[in-house]
Amino acid sequence: MDDTSEADLEATMTLDPETDPEEVSLPAEDAEGLADDQDGDVPEGSPGEALENAAPKRLGRGAKLSDKDLEKRVFALVFASPEPLSLAKLVPLLENPQPDRVQQALERLEARFKRAGLPLQVLGLRGGFTLATTDEMADVVARLAKGNSVEKVSPAALETLAVIAYRQPVTKAEIEAIRGVQAGPIMRALVDRGLARVVGRADQPGHPLQYGTTKEFLDRFGLMNLKELPRDTELARD
Secondary structure, eight states: OOOOOHHHHHTSOOOOOOOOGGGSOOOTTGGGOHIIIIITTSOOSOHHHHHHHHOOSSOOGGGGSOHHHHHHHHHHHHHHOSSOBOHHHHHHHTTSOOHHHHHHHHHHHHHHHHHHTOSEEEEEETTEEEEEEOGGGHHHHHGGGTTOOOOOOOHHHHHHHHHHHHHOSEEHHHHHHHHSSOOHHHHHHHHHTTSEEEEEEOSSTTOOEEEEEOHHHHHHHTOSSGGGSOOHHHHHHO
16 A cells, blocks of 8 residues: 555545535435444544454354464455455454454564565554555555546645544534635535545534545545544654
């Protein structure tokens, strides 16, 4: 998987839609809020909490597997799955072994790739785990997409997306108050490209729509969950 940067995001969006996102109707599934979009597959809190959430009510045949056999099955699942697999999904697919053994199998796989010098890594992404190429292969892998027609986004869209990411759920008025400019067309572009979405309505006069980021946002920026967003102190050091 290649490094994700502002340049990557700039290569994915247009900024010409004129429709104000406040005119978007709120589908029933969106009314459930941001939790359904991201938190369902994104373990919150510490790794220990993720292990606890993945623990089966009763151990199954997977608990009798040797470490080697368990590692093989974990490898097959994360390799074959088109989506990142969380511990909560891996455990039942492996017939309910102890979650900590599954976590250890993932760590052994990562160590095995490094020892063998393979350009592969076990990547934590969007609350789960997937196989990806290493960072040093980014330029090579990028050649696969060479020649594809792409459209760029302005820094203004990146700023708007950052406000949504850090302040969600957030209304258009709140975004405009922070940025000091109209944000309607830019937000429409972010929604159209799947990086932002309507997550509910604010409990204030007029009940304006609220916006948050999406799973596509986590994918694009290589994040396990929103807690991996850089904090103020990290940004200050940069």
